[in-house]
Amino acid sequence: MAGYDAVSPAAGAGSAGAESAAAESAAAEPIAMPVLPADGVLARVRSRLPEFTGALQRVAELVLTDPANAARCTIVELAERSGTSPATVTRFCRALGFEGYADLRLGIAGETGRAARTGGWTVDIGREIQPTDPLDRVLGQIMAADTRAMHDTAALLDLGEIERAADAIAGASRVDIYGASGSALVGAEMQFCLHRIGVAAWAWTDVHNGLASSALLNPGDVALGISHSGQTRETIEMIAEAGSKGATTVALTSFPRSPLADVADIVLLTATQATTFRPDALSARHPQLVVLDLLYIAVAQRTHERAHASFQVTARAVAGHRAAKEAD
Template identity: 85%
Template sequence: MAGYDAEVPAVQTAPAGAPVPVHDGVLARVRTQLPEFTGALQRVAELVLTDPASAARSTIVELAERSGTSPATVTRFCRALGFEGYSDLRIGIAGETGRAARTGGWSVDIGREIQPTDPLDRVLGQIMATDTRAMHDTAALLDLREVERAADAVAAASRVDIYGASGSALVGGELQLCLHRIGIAAWVWNDVHNGLASGALLGPGDVALGVSHSGQTREVIEVLAEASSKGATTIALTSFPRSPLADVADIVLLTATQATTFRPDALSARHPQLVVLDLLYIAVAQRTHERAHASFQVTARAVAGHRASREVE
């Protein structure tokens, strides 16, 4: 499937008074919604991400002045994230930056770009730091109740069809291999024609899972919508909860990313995607323990003869 860049949906404000979970990563939510912000809201978001500790210490007037906006804009920014006001945002950022400080923080500046002349040890440190941060942000964003719903659906499914394009197809292929190993009938499709045909053959009791970092890949949206129209349970794995892909899914699993030079968002999303799908796979294996255990034994015996023998001197 070819990638598709659609217009980013407009910012949607969370309902007034909606509770914001303490464990929910504030900065992760800002990064997730950053592409949806425009103009003044985007300037506030970028300032918060550039120096969160300073943002947590600033008054609403100070943050507005530093971002070249107004206190009213900062208030709109807070409400777009689900906070009632600026004080709640400050508390959330302060708590998050405080936890990072207590655990030693990140060994490498997350915001620093990798330079062409950087030595490999510096590049390795940057990759480790950004991936680690992306994992923590994903854990903060992920709704485990949605993972449980997805695991229940997959464990009970007659078949599971997985759709993705480019790197997302590779991620989907990893899940297909894992599910197949524990006796779950699963297929992965990366061609829109074959994907639409497979989606058309699904029905109630089946599961269709679409993988797209942006949630805007037209082909993945189309095949998930086709599967949904036939009554299949649909799952979206994306970094954008208000994306077109999320809109056509019954269950949405969220990931966070940390882009660096030479690793744009779509590539840096791969490890968080794999972590979420690994969690889903483990949850399915727990729910089908006896079948999963028996399948592991059968498949292990089947491939045992192709392992090189090791002679001990």
Template identity: 60%
Template sequence: MSNEKGSRAVTEPALSPEGEAIDQQASGERLTGDAVLARTRALLPNLPTALQKVGEQVMSAPAAVARSTILETAERSGTSPATVTRFCRALGLPGYADLRLAMAEETGRSSSVAGWEIDIGREIDPTDSLDRVANLIATAEIRAVQETVNQLDLDAVSRAAEAIDHARRVEVYGMGSSALVAGKMQLSLHRIGVPTWAWGDVHSGLTSSVLLKPGDVAIGVSHSGATHETLEMLSVAASSGATTVAVTNVPDAPLAEVADILLTTATHETTFRPAPMASRLPQIIVLDLVYVAVAQRRHEQTISALKVTADAVSGHRKGPRVKKAGG
């Protein structure tokens, strides 16, 4: 495997067992409000209990955090100012002032979109109209995509695209709903001439991944980053010498540990659409970006491939109905 894991420091805070962050501010890059919320949502399940309380307060009332002192936020979350500071550092923020600024930006941005905060996180009731449900799902998806793009490590996207462009073959692994995403990536890359296979069956995936070689690329897609089958297939690919890419919502998940390149997503679940189901569009957006970056690198080949493949299936499209004269 390559030694590029260290480049993930800007977008993935390394946590100590107490929730302290190893210094992530060397780059001087400041997180936006939606990136802070996306990171909080992703890290929350794995944070110590005290830090979870602060995170829950931030997620439930970002506007209140923007207006509050560190002592007030500590009191509302049932913790201490020191714990709030530790939470900020766990996110990769220097201190509470940066958290307040991020939440103020987020509150201002959200208020400019009518109904946004009303819909995000709202439960769907049995009596809700389809119009209301449609708006809720749409706003949740839009927000998830925006947060995904804002927090995405574009250098990691570039490195993934570069590896795929030079790969002998590419394999994409995913189970359940992630298998649908893996299949779409396979179709996209295969159509522009990149030999790509997608595996949603662990037996087939393992027999294929063990035959990979250095220079090949393996991509594992898993919302939780803890799906055993996907982790196993990507691990075998790594042991075979392939460059490994993880697409997950959890930056410190087991899948990320076996990946050379990490691409993270953000999700907004709604009633009847838990996070694993709601993660598909953000995953597709991330992999579409990788695909387009590959296509850019082989522009002439891509244009030619898209044309000949479109021509190849054109005869299987039904043409417009032609009206008979006098009919």
């Protein structure tokens, strides 16, 4: 992820051993997670980074700074370079759902190997865009970053959660969509798509109006909250209010253990890849749209007859406002 400071290598094996055994044993054992496939290992590390502190954070940052090099390191070498210990590296692996370092190493190697075979689309990711860079280089870096974010999002996404959300929306009397700033734009796009296929949907950006609407929801309704960080207070409040009224709540976020995810019934995850002038929150837009496009199509599949009829009706309604084609 762009913007990480390079992790300074430890002075040597002695610095790794400097961590006391007492500190190791006192550290809280991370919650176990399901074993991950090779795809999405780095995306999972990025999404968990805010949760890590101290030694675990140093290991995560080192892996993200140079994943190809991390995949070549032994557990002792990785511990030395991150200024930690092999025990910390093992805890880091288990926090990500791996049995041990060998599994993590294979996962990272597989992911970086695939990137190299697909033409090196990660080569410039993380490189700062300079004021003098030609636009072709800038375009290449944006495409590389967005492509990586799409791949990581596909790897992170739980299709079972998409199915649950689509079932809920397809059967809902109404759908409320909440978001602020850039997330509000994404939410408005989803509202437009759902409205075109006959789903009663509203997109709320003002917290007062959103809270008033969420307070009127009932069991069987759906509330969708969009926030890259999962920490936008207004969105969390609106989703929590909707949930208290019995509505099915859905969170779209990049952080699975964020406050927004904690209050939602269904969590849909995205991954981001920041570039210069496009920090994570802005870079999240395209992955968010991909997930919501998938959700929208899944809803349309479940309401096929209604969706098809709605498209025909709305197309006829706006047909008169299209420019007429001149006869040959």
